[in-house]
Structures are given as C-alpha cells and as structure tokens.
Amino acid sequence: MSKTLTRRTILKVASGGLAASFAMPAILRAQGAYPDRPINIVVPFDTGGYNDRLARAFAPFLQEKLGQPLTIINRGGAGALLGHTFFLQQPDDGYTLLCTSAAPYLPLNILTQDAAFKLEDFYMVNLPSQDYTLMATSAGSDIQTVDDVISRLKADPGSLSVGLQPASADLVNFSILCAANEIDTNAVRVVTYDGGGPARNAVAGGVVDVGLVGGEGFLPLAEQIRPLMTFDTRKRDNWDGAIVTDVLGADADFVVGSQRGWGLHGSMQTSNPEVFQTLVSAIEAASKDPAAIEGLKNQQLATDWYGPEESNQMLARTAKVMEQYIDLLKGN
Template identity: 65%
Template sequence: MTKMNRRSVLRMAGAAGAMMAAPAVLRAQGAYPTQPINVVVPFDTGGYNDRLARAYAPFLQEALGQPLVIVNRGGAGALLGHTYFMQQPDDGHTILCTSSAPYLPLNTLIQGAEFEVSDFHMINTPSRDYTMMTTAKDTGITSVEQVVEKLKADAGSLSIGIQPASGDLVNMMLFADANGIDRDGLRFVTYSGGGPARNATAGAVVDIGMVGGQGFLPLSEQVTPLLVFDSEPRDGWDAPTITDIAGPEAEFVAGSQRGWGVHSSMLESHPDRYQTLLEAIETVSKDPAVIENLQAQDLATEWFGPESSNAATERTAKVMAQHVDLLQGS
C-alpha cells in the first residue's frame, strides 16, 4: 500500500471538495463544456436580446462551469448574426440568443438567407412579445380611435416609428386595411432596431411607434399605450387589444419570440451536450433567484421548453409567408 503524507491527503480532499462544489449539470454530464461558450446575439448592444443574454449569463455560466462570452453581431435585420452563427461548429460551444421570430422568417423570405428556419432549434423562448401602438405622454394622443380618425382623414398626418420589413410593419398594414386607411399614404420613420424606435417614440421624435411592447416596460412612465396586437391583455398595459377593437377574427402577426437557440444539427451530432445545455437553461430559468433578478430588469424568464418554442416560431413563419408581399413593400 502506498503511503500518503499529510500534503497528499489534503490535496485529494481539496479535489474532492471542488468536485462536490461543481455544478450538478456539469458533474452529471462529464467534460462538456471544455471551454468558454460564445453567445451570439445578432443585434447591437442595448436591445432586449442583448439585455436578456447578459442578465442570464452569470447564472448560466455557474450552472455550466464555463464563462459565457456575449458576441454581438448586429446588422441586416439579424441576417449577419444568424449567418455568422450557422458558420460556427455545432458542438455547443457557440449558442444563440435571438428573436427566432420574426427575424428567421424575414431572413429566409425576403433576404435570401443561405439557411432555413429549420436549421435553428430553440431551447426556450421566454419572451413572447407583441406589437404595441404607443405614443409619448405629451403628444395629446390618448386613444387608438384618435389615431384612426387622424389617419383616415390624412394618412400622412402622423409619423410612425417602425422597423422596416418587420412583423410590426405587417400589423400596421393590416390595421390600416381593416380601418379604411390609405396604406400608401402612411408616413413611416424607419429604425434599425427596436431600441432606437422605442426611444424615438418615448421622446416624441415620432407621433406614434409600432414596436414590441415588452421593450417599452422600462419606459412605461414616458409613454401612453394605445393598442396591443394580441388576443389578451399583456404586461398590465392599460390599452385595448386588437381583438377588442376588431373582434376575435382580427388578423395580426405575433411579436418577437426571444430566447436561446442552437444548431438543429447539434441534437444528432452531440445529443449528450445538447441535453446538458437544455438542463442548464431549464434549471436556471426556473430558479427563483434568477426569476426575481430578471423580473427586476423587466426581462422574461418563463420556461416554455423546446417543443412549444419551436412550434411558436413555425406558426409565425407560416403567417409571415402568407403576407410576404407586405414584407417586400408591395
């Protein structure tokens, strides 16, 4: 039997203690991850996806035992970031925090992307956004009825902050058609992202904004919500829904579905690593401390899981394909 001195015993005890302290997910699954994990955010800093990734990162890296590095690759309506992500290995050391809808359908339907929506697999999309028509507190506009009245009399009478080729644009056009407003006369002011469009709306740079409602939560004291494009109230906004105004058959496109994704091919090429990542994201998403932390930042944490998250993306892609003419500006 080999003799062990006191230093050897202490060293082994320290190693055992470190193993016991290691994240449960990491101990259960072995070596993965073996290096820092890059989180590709296909948008510039400051937007919802960027804030979501950075808020989750400290908790997720603790669960996985490796640092998370946020990589912002904004531009071309997320096309540049999504393309960059698809060029990375599907080994789980590069993951994605994105708005799977509407941006993946937009990339494929009108931007000539070299990938398909099905090439992406969403593990969880906790943020299920919705278009909201909004105005600044001091514009004098207090209801959607006022907006309809003004735009019917003169479609160019109000400036509208919006992102081009977006689900918000589709909703604005469908709203115009439903209310007898001349869509060709609408006066749009376009922005490259939701953050700039919201800031312009809250600052009364534009008369009204058509942007994702969840991103307005930190600006709630500066804006007046006018209309929520959903079938039920959302996030406590004091505004009617599109079905309140136009009935249960009202046609609209769901808003951004934001969350965590991987390469679809990873499920077959590295199923064990995928399972580790899935368990880590689910565990973190359900952690009461994480939920409290993110809710304080007006960020979503709800766990929907892969089946629901991918089904929601597919449904949105199908609806957007039906309205591709609006997306293309015809």
C-alpha cells in the same frame, strides 16, 4: 535606442497577446466529457440591446449548471444575418450557443435576405421573451384612444404621421389594422426609423403623431407616452388602452413581436444527442432557478420556461404568418 526597443517590445507583447487570445479555442480542441472547455454564446446584435442584456444576465446561472465559463460574442449587423450565419458556421459540438430574437429575424433573413439557411437549421430550446407591438402616442397628444387614430385616418389617411421600423412585425400589424378599416396604407404618412429606440423617442417627443413599436422597450418611457393599443389577445405589462381583439374582433389576425431566447444547432439532435440533451436540461434548470428568475426580473428580462416543443412551434407559426405578408416585409 533603448527607447525604441521598449516600444517594439511592448507592441510585440501586445500583438502576441491578441494573437494568443484569438488562437485559444483552436488549441483547446482536446476531447473529454462535455463540457471540458469554455462555451461561447453568439449574440447576433451589438452590446446593450435586449438579447445582449438577456445573455449577460442569464449566463452566470447557466454557467453554474454547465460547470464551464460562458463567453458572450457579439456579432451584430445586417439584421442578425451575419450573426446567424456565423453561428451556423461553428461546429455543432455544443460549444457554441445562440441567444437571439428568433422571430422576426430568422424568418426575415430567410424570406427577405436570401439567407443560406432554413428555419430547421436552428433548434429553439426556450423563447422566454415574447414581445408585442404597442401603438402609442406622446403623453401630451390630443389623441386619446385607438378609435381617434382610426377615425382620423379614415377621414384623411394623410392626417397622421406614423413612426415604425421597416420590414417589422409592427408594420405588418399596422397594415392589418388599416386593411380592416379600409384605410389606404400607402396614403398614410409612414415614417421609418432605423431601430426601436429612435422610433420610441420620436413617439415620446411627439415628433410623429403615433408610433407602433415593440412594447417592452416602451417601459422606461412609460411616463412620456400614452398607450393606445396592444397587439396581443391579453393585456401586457399593465398598459392601458385597447387590446387587439377589442378592435379587430375575437379572431383578429396579428403578428407577435420579437420572440427572444436560446437556440442550438438543429443538426445537433442527431450528431451529438447526448450533448444536446445536456444543454437542453441545463437551460431548463437555469430558467427555473429561483435566483435566476429573481435576478432577471429585476432587470426587466424574461425567464419563463416554455420548453423546446412550444418554442419551436411558436416560431414556426410566426414564420408562417410572416410568409403571408412577404410583400410588405420585402418593402419597397
């Protein structure tokens, strides 16, 4: 009998511990000078992705500036819709921050998923990571340049298979490229992947002829791919190949890739202006901390400081371009 008791006791202690840890934030609601208790960072993606890595790498530096420990909460799922909704459901008291790919996921949630929020519900303090679409092929491929791709697709749109993610900036960029060259996008063999990782693997392994995926993620695979075209007005990450203005002219239309970084509740500006100011300054100070810049650079993570004004403008601009291509993003 004593043995069953032991097991029950263990279970009780285990479940009690779990319950206590869940109840903790509610108990600690006492008010004092901000911040007087640990702060949560919501990452609307699962562990291991760029945002998760960014949040975990940046947290120690931000924590130092705020004087309270930061806890990272991963709320992945449904293209960040679940995490974004969860974040907005938390009180705007400065004890919940957001680290997300604001673009393209906030506009996508709003445009294609009937999200119950608007872009203005979020306030982006800083979006240090500015990803871009890279068109690439496998290192052993007979495709040498982006002109090869265009001429082959022009001759026969079904001659190449193209790997990308549905409802992505990459798809929009590919459609713009096709439209400019009078290629029928619907006749191209577009192969859709569930994430950037699988799409990049397919490019590196030559499973698809070319792929259009976020360029930063290609860095670890650099030896296995041949970059063909960067969808930005300048060279990025030292990739060879063309940039978008070489191919589509100086006033080229294109969508930037993921814009990732730090966000707050938009409503905080009026409801808790002091806390809001404290957080903005702390994120700025941590982003400019040389130790943080050094530490994040080593992990291929971005810390550049653009500031709230520019960050929110960049996001709004992306959202506007995405709205123009809403039919493509809604897909099928």
